[in-house]
Amino acid sequence: MLRLIRLARAEGDAVHEALERICQLQPEYSAANTPAMQERGRLVRSDLRAEVEKLGPRLAAALGAFGDDLLVDASDGIGRKTELPWVRFCSRSMSPNPTEGFYCVTHFSTDGSAVHVTVGCGSSRFHKGSSVPLPDHELDAQTAWARQVVVEEFGTLVPFDDPADFGARRPLPISFQRATAISHRVAYSDIRTTDFGRLFEKAAQRLRPIYAAQATGRNLTDADQRELEIEAALNPLNRPSRRQGYGLSAPARRAVEKRAMDVASQFLRDNGYAVRDTSATSPFDIEATLKGTQIKVEVKGTTSDRADGILMTANEVALHRSEKGNTALIIVSSIRLSEQNGAYSCSGGNVEWLLGWDIDEWFHEATAFRVTRPAMTKNHAAS
The missing domain is CATH 3.30.930 (BirA Bifunctional Protein; domain 2)
Structure with a gap:
């Protein structure tokens, strides 16, 4: 000793x-x-x-x-x-x-x-x-x-x-x-x-x-997290490293999105709005009505602690541009995701409410492209 x-x-x-x-x-x-x-x-x-x-x-x-x-x-x-x-x-x-x-x-x-x-x-x-x-x-x-x-x-x-x-x-x-x-x-x-x-x-x-x-991607923006998910889908053999954070699995992503919708809906009700879920049928998630005025609300949920970057579809971008002044964005960040026996649950979430959101005041970057083969002509088919 x-x-x-x-x-x-x-x-x-x-x-x-x-x-x-x-x-x-x-x-x-x-x-x-x-x-x-x-x-x-x-x-x-x-x-x-x-x-x-x-x-x-x-x-x-x-x-x-x-x-x-x-x-x-x-x-x-x-x-x-x-x-x-x-x-x-x-x-x-x-x-x-x-x-x-x-x-x-x-x-x-x-x-x-x-x-x-x-x-x-x-x-x-x-x-x-x-x-x-x-x-x-x-x-x-x-x-x-x-x-x-x-x-x-x-x-x-x-x-x-x-x-x-x-x-x-x-x-x-x-x-x-x-x-x-x-x-x-x-x-x-x-x-x-x-x-x-x-x-x-x-x-x-x-x-x-x-x-x-x-x-778990807490230091990445929602956009970066989703880029990782796209990268994993396009290149399944080239997984991101742990330091980059992992893209969420489909069940985990659904749990996060459901939590975001629940938190956003409650936030709107607490502020006097009537709420209708339109996420399954429209390029926006919630129709919020207050004193006869309707607002089309986009909801983005993320486990990230950073709310300064989101990913949007082409239809979502088109909607917010064509109906400026009549749309809003709610970002629910810092959602805590847990898993037990393959089942996911979520808690928490910080709400950022952007009413009358002007999408063109934010920077836009293309993160993925849909690349489609053109229709083949007879000459191409023959060759």
């Missing part, structure tokens, strides 16, 4: 020594490969990375179902050295590279004053079948969404509620700061007394519900 305690202490000391020395080297930062930067690179890419890898079983357990493909990697810059070297760990399938998905990442203040254990995200997202760079407002939305998920699970951000301020001055390191969702700052003077193994575990525990929410 005494030998095991000494061994654990020795491993902890190795982590502390690597973290302290990297902090000491941070004020000597240079983009060139100076002797100080060579030492920092070795510590980041070799020593510290190896110590984090030793914690693999604990970190994998903390990630739950997402820990079976644990990835640990590190960088101090490709070519020119970076202000903010890092070591990260994650699920390989959820974050195959640092530009995609969410991961736990350790950063260092540029002045060497602190170590920051964080959960952050890459700077791209799935859209229209591929990954695209995130503009600042999208990156802010992603990190805010991740914080929301953590608070839902733990009731608080503590102990990962410190500002993500690492002292970065250059564009790429500044983007690392912006991509940080939650952060715990360890001052240089506290490195030796901090149990980093336990701190990394806590970070992984916060990453797990973020992954679970991603796997």
